[in-house]
Each structure stands twice: as structure tokens, then as C-alpha cells.
Amino acid sequence: xxxxxxxTLTRALAVPIVVVLFAWDFGGHAYWATAAFMIAMATDQVDxxxxxxxxxxSAFGSLLDPIADKVLVMAAxxxxxxxxxxxxxxxxxxxxxxxxVSGLRLAAIEKGVVMAARDLGKLKTWAQxxxxxxxxxxxxxxxxHRVAWWMLLVAVLLTWVSGLDYARGAPRVLRGExxx
Numbered sequence: 001x002x003x004x005x006x007x008t009l010t011r012a013l014a015v016p017i018v019v020v021l022f023a024w025d026f027g028g029h030a031y032w033a034t035a036a037f038m039i040a041m042a043t044d045q046v047d048x049x050x051x052x053x054x055x056x057x058s059a060f061g062s063l064l065d066p067i068a069d070k071v072l073v074m075a076a077x078x079x080x081x082x083x084x085x086x087x088x089x090x091x092x093x094x095x096x097x098x099x100x101v102s103g104l105r106l107a108a109i110e111k112g113v114v115m116a117a118r119d120l121g122k123l124k125t126w127a128q129x130x131x132x133x134x135x136x137x138x139x140x141x142x143x144x145h146r147v148a149w150w151m152l153l154v155a156v157l158l159t160w161v162s163g164l165d166y167a168r169g170a171p172r173v174l175r176g177e178x179x180x
Contacts, residue, residue: 001060002051002054002056002058002061003047003050003054003056004046004047004048004050004051004054004056004057004058004061005047005056005058005060005061005064007043007046007047007050008043008044008047008061008064008065008068009064009068010040010043011040011041011043011044011047011068011069011072012064012067012068012071012072014036014037014039014040014072015071015072015075017036017040018033018036018037018040018072018075018076018079019075019076019079021033021036022076022079022080022082022083022136022139023079023082028140030083030136030137030139030140030141031136031137031140031142033076033079033136034132034133034136034137034139034140037072037076037129037132037133037136038129038133040072041069041072041073041129044065044068044069044125047061047065048065062114066117069125070098070102073094073125073128073129073132074091074094074095074098076132076135076136077091077094077095077128077131077132077135078091080132080135080136080139080148083135083139084139084145085135085136085138085139085145085148086135086148086149086152087149087152090152090153090155090156093156093159093160094128094155094156094159097159097160097162097163098159100163100167101121101162101163101166104166104167104170104173107173107174108173108174111173111174111175111176112176113173113176113177113178113179115166115169115173115179118162118165118166120158120161120162120165121162121165121166123158123162124155124158124159124161124162127151127154127155127158127159128155128158128159130151130155131148131151131152131154131155134147134148134151134152135148135151135152
């Protein structure tokens with residue numbers, strides 16, 4: 001297993017740590033949870049950079065990387081709903097889009113087509129991560145919940161615009177054609 005793959009796996013293994021830190025009620029727990037989340041998400045940049053630089057891309061990494069990102073972000077968003085920072089409807093909108101696009105990716109794999117991450121999808125992931133960080137800081141009392149709400153709204157909009165970008169190519173993917 002390459003170092004980039006190990007970093008991706010570390011991100012996936014960070015999910016229960018982030019969840020427990022948000023759920024466990026002790027002084028500063030939201031700060032700790034947010035810090036753990038931010039460190040875990042930073043590995044996304046590092047593993048991708050290393051994999052490309054060292055020519056160590058792998059099927060394992062290509063499969064696990066987007067799953068690790070999605071599970072980490074969605075788990076943190078759910079915990080922010082529990083913290084009273086993130087509106088449930090926004091989180092549900094994000095989760096629904098993620099499930100729909102993941103389903104499309106699975107259907108594409110069955111047709112022998114690999115749907116690579118698109119630039120808009122990468123932007124969406126970082127908008128979601130920034131919204132989680134803002135929400136975590138709001139839960140900790142560092143700033144207004146309103147800041148987190150607006151950042152999450154931007155993330156929801158980018159999430160759905162990105163989803164529509166994937167949906168646009170869905171008919172071709174389902175026919176087994178590659179989408180640029």
C-alpha cells in the first residue's frame with residue numbers, strides 16, 4: 001500500500017474520531033472535532049498531490065478517495081445537525097446528491113466506464129469541507145451560526161450544480177460511453 005493510499009485510509013479511519021469528538025460533551029469538544037476534521041481533510045490534498053507526483057495512483061486509492069471524502073464530510077454534517085448548527089434540510093440535500101452521483105458512478109462501472117472526479121466536484125468537496133469547518137467553529141462558539149448557515153448554503157448550491165453536471169453526462173455513461 002502506497003503512502004497516498006495510507007493517507008486516504010487514514011481519512012476514512014478519522015470518521016469515528018470526528019463523530020465521537022462532536023458527540024462527547026466536554027469543554028472545547030467542538031474545537032477538537034473541527035481540528036480533527038480539518039486535519040483529516042487536509043490529507044485529501046496531500047494524498048492526491050503525492051500520488052500524481054510519485055506516479056502512485058492506484059485502483060484502491062481511486063475507489064476509496066471519494067468515498068472517504070464523502071463519508072467524512074457527511075458524518076461531520078450530521079453531527080452539526082445534532083449540534084444545532086446545520087439545518088437538517090441542507091444536510092439532507094447534500095446527502096441525497098451524494099447518493100445519486102455515487103449510484104451513477106456504480107452504474108458507470110457496470111458499463112465499464114470510470115467517472116473521474118470533475119473540477120466542479122472537487123470544488124464542491126472543498127465548499128462542503130469549509131462549511132463543516134465554519135459549522136464546527138460556530139458550534140464551539142467562535143462565531144455566529146449565521147456564518148455557518150451561509151457557508152453551508154453555498155455548499156448546497158455547489159453540490160447540486162455539480163450533481164447536475166454529472167447528470168448531464170448520465171445518458172452517455174449509461175450507454176457505456178466515456179464522458180469528457
